Amino acid sequence: MSDVTIIGGGIVGLCTALALQDDGLSVELVDRGLAAAGASYGNCGLLAVGEVVPISKPGVIPKIPKWLLDPQSPLFVRPKQMITQLPWLLRFLWSGRRNRVLEIAEAMAPLTRRAGDDYRALFAQAGISDNLVPAENIMAFNSKADYEADRFAWDLRRRHGFNHSFLTREELRSLEPALAGPVSCGVLLEGWLQFSDPGLVQQRLARFLVSRGGKLRRGSVQRIETAGNKAVAICLAGGARIPVRRLAICAGAWSGRLVSDLGIKVPIAALQGYHHHVPEPGVKLNRAVLYPNGGFVLTPMESGLRIGGTIEVAGHDPRPNFGRADIIARKAVDILPGLDITGGQQWMGPRPFMPDTLPVIDRAPNHGNVVLAFGHGQVGMTLSATTGKIVSDLVAGRPSGLDLSPYRSTRF
Numbered sequence: 001m002s003d004v005t006i007i008g009g010g011i012v013g014l015c016t017a018l019a020l021q022d023d024g025l026s027v028e029l030v031d032r033g034l035a036a037a038g039a040s041y042g043n044c045g046l047l048a049v050g051e052v053v054p055i056s057k058p059g060v061i062p063k064i065p066k067w068l069l070d071p072q073s074p075l076f077v078r079p080k081q082m083i084t085q086l087p088w089l090l091r092f093l094w095s096g097r098r099n100r101v102l103e104i105a106e107a108m109a110p111l112t113r114r115a116g117d118d119y120r121a122l123f124a125q126a127g128i129s130d131n132l133v134p135a136e137n138i139m140a141f142n143s144k145a146d147y148e149a150d151r152f153a154w155d156l157r158r159r160h161g162f163n164h165s166f167l168t169r170e171e172l173r174s175l176e177p178a179l180a181g182p183v184s185c186g187v188l189l190e191g192w193l194q195f196s197d198p199g200l201v202q203q204r205l206a207r208f209l210v211s212r213g214g215k216l217r218r219g220s221v222q223r224i225e226t227a228g229n230k231a232v233a234i235c236l237a238g239g240a241r242i243p244v245r246r247l248a249i250c251a252g253a254w255s256g257r258l259v260s261d262l263g264i265k266v267p268i269a270a271l272q273g274y275h276h277h278v279p280e281p282g283v284k285l286n287r288a289v290l291y292p293n294g295g296f297v298l299t300p301m302e303s304g305l306r307i308g309g310t311i312e313v314a315g316h317d318p319r320p321n322f323g324r325a326d327i328i329a330r331k332a333v334d335i336l337p338g339l340d341i342t343g344g345q346q347w348m349g350p351r352p353f354m355p356d357t358l359p360v361i362d363r364a365p366n367h368g369n370v371v372l373a374f375g376h377g378q379v380g381m382t383l384s385a386t387t388g389k390i391v392s393d394l395v396a397g398r399p400s401g402l403d404l405s406p407y408r409s410t411r412f
C-alpha cells in the first residue's frame, strides 16, 4: 500500500503527488484515464499571477440580463440549468460584493505570488524548465473605455503588487504585429507567464512521477469507504477495492460527489470552457493575448495556437455545445485577420468553481487521514505547484507559512 493515494490526475493531483514524493512518501495516483476530459488538458496555459480578482465583482450584476439572453456572450447559462444551478449562481453573485471581493483578493494573492517560484523549482527538478515560457502576457481592448471600465480590478491587483503598463495601439502592434481588427490598445501584464502546452506539461510531470517510483492506476472511484474517523479504502467501478493509508482528493469539478462520502457538502460547480486549437494557424503571436471583449485568450503553444475561454453553466458532464468554440474561433479571426482556423480541434472541459473563486485546500474535517485540494476555478493551472506544496505541509503536519483559513471546506 502506498503512503498516500491521490484521486485525480489533473494538474492539481500531479503536483500534489510530486510534492509528497519530495517528502519521501510513496504515492499512487488514481484517475479514470480520461486526462483530456479534465480542465488541465485543455486550458489556456496562463500562469496568471495577477488573477486575484474574482469574475463575480462589483459591476457584473448589471451585465447579467444581457449575457443570459445572448448565446454569444462570454458567460452563458443553458436554460435548463437556470433552476438547478440557481442556488450556486446566487452565491456566486453574492460573493461579488465589494468587501467580499477585497477579502478574496487578499486570500488569493499569497498563493499566486509564489506560483512562479514553486513551478520553477518543480520544473527544474523534472528537467522541463523550458515548459514555462518567459514572455509576459498582454490584454487587448477595443477601446480605452473598455480598459477603464475595470478600474476597480486594476487598482486591486496593483494594491497586491501585480502591476501592468498601458500600451497604445502602436506599442501593441510593435509587440504583436499580427493583432489588427478592432483592437485599439492593451496592457502588458507584468509577471504573467505561460506554459508551453498544458496537456504536454501534464504528460511530462506524470512521466517524472513514475520515474521516481510513483504508481499510476486507471480506475473510476465510485465510493470512499470509511471506518470511524478514517478513510480506509476506495472502491472502483468494476468492483476493485483499494485499501488506503492516507488519501488526497484532487478530482477537480467531480470532487463534490466524492467528498459527500465523508459527509462534506461543498458548493462546487463545473463551469465549462471550450477551446479551438489550430495546429497551423498561419499567423505568429509572440505571447499569450487575453481579449476580454471576446471572452477568450489566444495562446501560442508547442502544438499550435489555442483559442480558449468562454464560460458555460451547463451542469456536470453535459454534452458539448461546440457552437461555443465556433463563436470564439470566429471572433479570433476578427482580431487576427491572417488566422486560419480550419482543421482546428475542439474541446470542452470543466473549471472546478467555488462560489467565491477560492480553492479548497484543507484537511477533511472528520477524517484525519484525508486532505482536500480542489475548486481552483479559472486559475488551477497557475496554483497547482503551490497547492501541492501546501498539501504536503498538511500531510507532514508542518506549518505552511500561510493562513489557510480562507481555503477551508467548511467556509460556506
Ligand SMILES: Cc1cc2nc3c(=O)[nH]c(=O)nc-3n(C[C@H](O)[C@H](O)[C@H](O)COP(=O)(O)OP(=O)(O)OC[C@H]3O[C@@H](n4cnc5c(N)ncnc54)[C@H](O)[C@@H]3O)c2cc1C
Pocket (backbone or CB within 6 Å): 007, 008, 009, 010, 011, 012, 013, 030, 031, 032, 033, 034, 035, 037, 038, 039, 040, 041, 042, 043, 044, 045, 046, 047, 048, 219, 220, 221, 222, 250, 251, 252, 253, 254, 255, 258, 272, 273, 274, 275, 308, 309, 310, 349, 350, 351, 352, 374, 375, 376, 377, 378, 379, 380, 381, 382, 383
Ligand atoms: C477553457 C479553460 C481555460 C483555462 N485557462 C486557465 C489558465 O490559462 N490558467 C490557469 O491557471 N487555469 C486555467 N483554467 C483553469 C484550470 O484548467 C483548472 O482550474 C485546473 O485544470 C483544475 O485542475 P484539477 O486537477 O483540479 O482538475 P482536472 O484537470 O479537471 O482533473 C481532475 C481529474 O480527476 C479525475 N477524476 C474525477 N473524478 C474521478 C473519479 N471519481 N475517479 C477517478 N478519477 C477521477 C478526472 O478524470 C481528471 O483527470 C482554465 C480552464 C478552462 C476550462
